[in-house]
Structures are given as structure tokens and as C-alpha cells.
Amino acid sequence: MQIQIEAFDLPGHSCATAPGFPGYTGIHVAVQHRDRTKDLLDPQPGGATSATWTLECAATTTPSGVDLKGPYIQGRPEDRFIYLSWGTMDEAGAFTPFRRAKLMIDAIDPATAEAATRSGLLLARLRLTDAKGQPLCAAVRPPLIEWIAGQTG
Template structure:
């Protein structure tokens, strides 16, 4: 199965937290499990949209379907995908300053079951929070909508 993250409403290339130095040349990417410095397809914070597609494996368990893969974090029953927000310096070095945690255990079971059959689970979300900052913390519906779609 593939997991596609369709993101819109990115917050911009600069993030200035209250009372702190601003982060510049902001990018967002999917973080690889156990390798925080390994980022999948960083996208600029002012892009109109960002899309990532992850190869995943699914396993039927007594508790439901478990999703695994190189970009899937956590233990069974608490799986998630990190979107890592980074400032990129002039030398191209990435410095992570916050993350959004897309909670896979919040995918409705009928949607996940359908995605296993169709081959594609899609999560759609905006990446700017209510204060205009890069989205962070745990992300669950209704902040993200999940659907099963036909694989391409």
C-alpha cells in the first residue's frame, strides 16, 4: 500500500516565534524512522502545495491493520508519520525546529481497510495552524482527512 500526504496552505519561508529569533528559508519534509536527519523530498514553506508518497506494508493483527514502513514511526497501535519543519542555512544544512505528527491510529478503520484493498491511503491537510505558524503537534481528524483511493 502507498500512503500519500497531500498538503496545502503552507505558512511561508519565514517563521518568527514570539520573542525568539526567526527561522528563515523554512522547508517541510517527511522524516525517516530512527534517522531524524534523513528527510524525504523537502518542500519550501511557501510552496502552493506539497505531496509525499510513502511505500508502506500492512499487517492484519487482532487489534486491526498495522501500517509499517521506513517513514512510519511508533509502535503498533500508535503509528504516525512526522512532518519535520526545518530552517535551511546558506550551506544547505537543515535545522529542525518543530514537527507535526500525523496519527495513523486516527485513520478510521473502514477507510484503512478500503485503502488496503485499493492500494492507496491519502491524508489531506493544511500546514498552517490557527496562528499562522507551521503546523505542529499531533494531527488527527478533522485537521486531516483520510480517504482510500485507487492506486495509480
Template sequence: MLMRIHATDLPGRVCPGDSGFPGYDNVHVGVQRRDRREDIMGLHPGDAPSALWIIECEARGGPAGVDIRGPHIQGRPGARFVYLAWGAVDGIGHFTGFRRAKLMLDAVDPEIAEAALRSGTLRARLGLTDAKGHPLCAAVRPPAITWSAG
């Protein structure tokens, strides 16, 4: 199965500081590999008009529903998710993460998950700027994300 994550409304390359948050420059976002926090796939600058990630995964149907696994899928069965990692990129291209958005797969409607299993594609659409104008973080569930199949 392919998972296509399409993001819009990126917050910009500068993430200003506020109380308890230092702020960052040259902000980028990408998909974090499981068990390798420093391995980020598909970095996009924070001021891009949109971002698209296509993740190859393995999906299986079963009595508990569709289980999606793969190198970029985190968590245990029933609590799987994809991390979008936010970080600052320095002058030599080194990524230093400072925030993550957790796209919760248990929030995918079971009928959509089954349709995605049949079609071979699960799609996600979301905006990446939070209410403060910062990079979106924490657990992301509908209505902040829209899941569809095909």
C-alpha cells in the same frame, strides 16, 4: 501500500518569532525517517502552493486492525504516526529542524484503513498553517486531516 500525503496552505518561508519562539527563515517541510531525525524526505519550501509526499509502506490486517510500517512510519503498533518535520535550510542546504507535525495513524477510521489495504493506497489531505500562522505542529487528527482510501 502507498501513503499519499497532500498538503496545502503552507505558512511561508519565514516563521516569525513570538514569546519563547525565536523565529526562522528559509522554512521547509519534509517527512522524517524513523530513527534518523536528520534524514528528511521530499523537502518542500514553506511558500510552495502545495506539497505531496508518497511513502512506500507495508500494511497488514489483523485482529487489532490494519498495522502500517515502514522506514518513514514512527511509533509502536496501535500508536503509529508520520512526522512532517519543519526546519530552516541554510545557504549550503543543511536542514535544522525546529518543529514537527505528528500525523496520527490511529486516527484513521478502521473502514478506511481496510479499504486502503485492499486498494493499496492510503491518502491524507491537510493544511499546514496553524491558527497563529505558524507551521502546523503537534498531534494531527481529524478534522485537521482527512484520510481516504484508493
């Protein structure tokens, strides 16, 4: 099965200093690997129009619903999530993280999860700029993210 994350409205290459936010430049966002926090999937510039990541995962039906596992899926059963890691990237390509968004898989409607298991594709759509104009962070659940069963091919 695949999970496709479709992000839009990224915050920009730079975000100014604000209360509780020191401000950054050279902003990028990527999906963080489960066991290797420095292993990032396809870092995208914060000034991009949109960003898309495709993750391979395994879906298992359990008595409590669908359980998703894969190299980019974090957490224990019934508390799974995907980290989008925000950081700065210097000219040499070194990524220095400063915050994360936690895409909560437990917030997926059970019927959507089951339909995605049958179709082979789960879509996640979200905007990556928060209400303050900064990179989206913390736990992300609907209505901030839309989970949709898709169709492959």
C-alpha cells in the same frame, strides 16, 4: 501499499516572532525517516503552494485492525504516526529542525484503513499552517487531517 500526503496552505518562507515562537526564515518541511532523524524525504519550501510526499509501506491486518509499517512510519503498533519535520534550510542545504507535526495513524477510521489496504493507496490531506499562522505542529488528528482510501493508477 502507498501513503500519499497532500499538504496545502504552507506557512511561508518566513514566520515572524510570536509568543512561544521565536520566528524563522528559510522554512522547509519534510517527512522524517523512522530510524535516521536527519534523513528527510523530499524537503519542500515553506512558501510552496502545496507539497506532496509518497511513502511505501506494508499493511498487515491484525485482530485490532490494520497495522502500517515502513521506513517513514514511527511508533509501536496501535500508536503509529508519521513525522513532518519543520526546519530552516541554509544556502548550503543544511536542515536545522525546530518543530514537528505528528500525523496520527491511529486516528484513521478502521473502514478507511481496510479500504486503503484493498486499493493500495491511503491519502492524507491537511493544511500545514496552524490557526496562529505558524507551521502546524503536535499531534494531528481529524478534523485537521483527512484520511481517504484512494485508488492507484
